[in-house]
Amino acid sequence: MTGLSSGKALGLLLLVTGTALWVLLAGPGRLFGIASGPVAIVVLLAGTWALLHAVSRIPRDTLEAAASLAEWKARIGLAFCFVAVVYFLANAHVFDDAPIPHNPAARQVGQNFVLLLVAWSVLSSVVASRWKGAVEEDERDREIAVDAAGWGHGALIFCIVGFAILLTFTPLEKLEWATPAMIGNLLIFALMWGWLCEYVATLAYYRSDRKGSAA
Amino acid sequence: MKSMGRLAGLINGGMSRQETLGFLRFALTSAILTLLVWSLFLLDSEKTGTVLDSINRISSNLFYAYIAFAYWTLRKAAVIADERDRAISAESMRNGFWALALAVAVSGAIFNTRPYDEIFRAQSTDWVQALHECCIVFGCWIESSVCVFMYWRDRR
Numbered sequence: 001m002t003g004l005s006s007g008k009a010l011g012l013l014l015l016v017t018g019t020a021l022w023v024l025l026a027g028p029g030r031l032f033g034i035a036s037g038p039v040a041i042v043v044l045l046a047g048t049w050a051l052l053h054a055v056s057r058i059p060r061d062t063l064e065a066a067a068s069l070a071e072w073k074a075r076i077g078l079a080f081c082f083v084a085v086v087y088f089l090a091n092a093h094v095f096d097d098a099p100i101p102h103n104p105a106a107r108q109v110g111q112n113f114v115l116l117l118v119a120w121s122v123l124s125s126v127v128a129s130r131w132k133g134a135v136e137e138d139e140r141d142r143e144i145a146v147d148a149a150g151w152g153h154g155a156l157i158f159c160i161v162g163f164a165i166l167l168t169f170t171p172l173e174k175l176e177w178a179t180p181a182m183i184g185n186l187l188i189f190a191l192m193w194g195w196l197c198e199y200v201a202t203l204a205y206y207r208s209d210r211k212g213s214a215a
Numbered sequence: 216m217k218s219m220g221r222l223a224g225l226i227n228g229g230m231s232r233q234e235t236l237g238f239l240r241f242a243l244t245s246a247i248l249t250l251l252v253w254s255l256f257l258l259d260s261e262k263t264g265t266v267l268d269s270i271n272r273i274s275s276n277l278f279y280a281y282i283a284f285a286y287w288t289l290r291k292a293a294v295i296a297d298e299r300d301r302a303i304s305a306e307s308m309r310n311g312f313w314a315l316a317l318a319v320a321v322s323g324a325i326f327n328t329r330p331y332d333e334i335f336r337a338q339s340t341d342w343v344q345a346l347h348e349c350c351i352v353f354g355c356w357i358e359s360s361v362c363v364f365m366y367w368r369d370r371r
Binding site: 102142146149150152153156157160161163164167168170172175178179180181183184185187188190191194 | 275282305308309311312315316319320322323324325326327329331332333335336340341343344347348350351354
């Protein structure tokens with residue numbers, strides 16, 4: 001494949017998955033009488049599969065030269081966590097009714113989350129499989145993982161303390177939204193937020209490390 | 216007497232700063248977690264209205280004081296003494312994070328399960344706030360427990 005054609009293919013892939021993402025997050029609920037959410041998820045998964053195919057064709061030397069395994073995992077994790085957080089916020093209104101098993105709209109959102117999670121783990125494992133037989137992490141990777149985990153841990157605690165303070169200091173009449181289902185899903189959101197911050201911190205540490213090495 | 220002497224020896228010079236802070240965190244989180252669990256699940260709110268309010272207030276204040284203390288110790292511990300302290304700190308942090316994540320995920324799932332959502336709906340916002348605090352303290356308690364256990368094992 002030439003550089004130009006692979007660039008075009010990547011552009012097309014980004015366009016299709018970007019449109020699917022927009023439909024999933026902010027698009028109309030139904031398109032031509034068909035529920036748009038599942039269609040968007042299917043297109044996103046197809047895009048992920050195409051990405052998997054592309055990743056499986058890239059020579060390992062090229063992958064290793066671009067980033068370490070931990071950095072690739074952080075990049076993939078950041079992309080999926082970001083989509084999950086934005087998707088959750090865009091659909092937060094469906095969680096204030098009833099628990100997920102008894103709420104069809106929330107159940108649909110939950111199924112889409114599970115699909116995202118599956119796609120994430122498959123893509124991560126495919127990337128990891130390219131490192132088979134090679135050194136997967138070194139001292140630098142371990143140090144960065146510890147520091148980034150501290151950020152993720154802090155972000156999760158900050159988020160939960162924020163919810164606790166919000167519940168304490170908000171007048172009762174303004175807390176109608178705080179149903180058990182909504183509080184439960186906010187806790188799940190806090191988890192996603194913690195992981196998102198951890199991945200951002202990981203990439204920031206790798207970036208500064210690379211800058212330090214180049215200087 | 217022998218054990219007292221050993222304890223005094225440990226406090227005087229046997230313990231590193233990390234270890235002392237780990238023991239302090241363990242003692243504080245054990246006390247706060249006991250208070251929180253007691254007020255959340257073991258006290259009958261109908262029979263102990265004002266007592267429960269007082270316990271809730273005390274445990275909540277202790278929780279925020281602990282957060283401030285933990286932040287201070289984190290800053291104090293920025294200069295890690297040696298490689299062993301660093302490894303123990305990383306391992307205990309990792310365990311604490313997963314305990315917190317597990318507590319949050321389980322709480323989130325229970326809030327979304329019938330008939331528990333109706334039980335939670337009947338509770339006050341103070342109770343839900345205390346449950347949030349309990350999740351965090353549980354994570355901190357696991358972190359400090361692992362830290363203390365690893366220092367103890369290392370010493371043996």
